[in-house]
Amino acid sequence: MPKTILVTGAGRGLGRTLAELFSARGDAVIAHARNEGALEGVPCERRLIADLEHPEGIADAVAALELEHLDALVHNAGIAHIAPVGGQSLEWWRRTLTVNVVAVAELTRVLLPALRASSGHVVFVNSGAGLAAGPGWSSYAASKHAIKALADSLRGEEQGAGVRVTSLYPSHFKTDMQRSVREQFGSDYDLDRATSVESIARAVVETLNMPSDMVVNDMRIEPPNPLPIRPRATER
Numbered sequence: 001m002p003k004t005i006l007v008t009g010a011g012r013g014l015g016r017t018l019a020e021l022f023s024a025r026g027d028a029v030i031a032h033a034r035n036e037g038a039l040e041g042v043p044c045e046r047r048l049i050a051d052l053e054h055p056e057g058i059a060d061a062v063a064a065l066e067l068e069h070l071d072a073l074v075h076n077a078g079i080a081h082i083a084p085v086g087g088q089s090l091e092w093w094r095r096t097l098t099v100n101v102v103a104v105a106e107l108t109r110v111l112l113p114a115l116r117a118s119s120g121h122v123v124f125v126n127s128g129a130g131l132a133a134g135p136g137w138s139s140y141a142a143s144k145h146a147i148k149a150l151a152d153s154l155r156g157e158e159q160g161a162g163v164r165v166t167s168l169y170p171s172h173f174k175t176d177m178q179r180s181v182r183e184q185f186g187s188d189y190d191l192d193r194a195t196s197v198e199s200i201a202r203a204v205v206e207t208l209n210m211p212s213d214m215v216v217n218d219m220r221i222e223p224p225n226p227l228p229i230r231p232r233a234t235e236r
């Protein structure tokens with residue numbers, strides 16, 4: 001049965017692939033981006049325009065959709081700025097925690113009535129960095145650890161309302177973000193040893209397709225032969 005699914009960060013990367021996959025199978029996609037231009041060519045039924053750096057605007061943008069039912073919310077949008085704790089600026093801490101955590105919490109909050117009305121599903125695209133943090137990952141890993149906590153709290157709170165919550169913890173897949181992270185670390189990158197964006201999107205789709213008497217709470221995903229993200233030379 002077709003579902004109504006909201007995907008954040010649907011203009012490129014994993015979010016765009018998800019919007020394409022869901023639309024192709026007949027779902028009504030609500031594509032989110034920070035501006036209309038980012039959604040050019042993205043198949044969708046409706047659009048949600050909101051800059052996640054300014055979460056105070058999310059409630060009004062969502063209210064304008066007048067959504068009574070929402071089957072799934074996929075929290076996909078995110079940013080990663082790599083720097084050690086000693087070198088990460090206050091501005092990047094604020095931006096990263098705002099986009100990756102505060103906006104995610106706010107969007108979840110305002111959409112909960114529509115999700116409850118559909119016994120809906122909230123999917124958090126987390127990261128391996130949400131389970132373990134290493135040197136250089138500081139603000140990104142902190143933000144992903146925070147949305148692990150957010151997802152785990154939400155699951156316990158909403159089980160009685162029939163809302164399902166899944167966190168995906170992918171290692172690395174081929175998008176702008178992965179290329180940028182490798183560049184920031186000065187790490188080698190081998191595209192043949194990274195997961196494709198289509199495979200990660202498929203994992204999200206399968207998560208939503210699970211039988212109604214079960215839910216996948218957490219899914220850890222890695223390429224079969226991962227190339228670790230490691231600086232070629234470490235400065236001290």
Ligand SMILES: NC(=O)c1ccc[n+]([C@@H]2O[C@H](COP(=O)([O-])OP(=O)(O)OC[C@H]3O[C@@H](n4cnc5c(N)ncnc54)[C@H](OP(=O)(O)O)[C@@H]3O)[C@@H](O)[C@H]2O)c1
Pocket residue numbers: 008009010011012013014015033034035038050051052053075076077078079080099125126127128169170171172173174175176177178
């Ligand atoms: N790629 C990987 O290897 C990897 C691994 C583990 C986890 N992840 C996670 O997977 C998710 C998707 O990543 P990706 O690789 O597809 O990243 P990506 O290609 O860099 O795309 C990020 C998306 O987030 C949107 N976004 C960023 N800041 C925003 C803001 N302030 N307001 C609205 N939208 C904003 C971007 O929109 P704009 O086009 O407007 O910038 C873009 O659509 C992220 O949560 C990431 O942390 C990725």
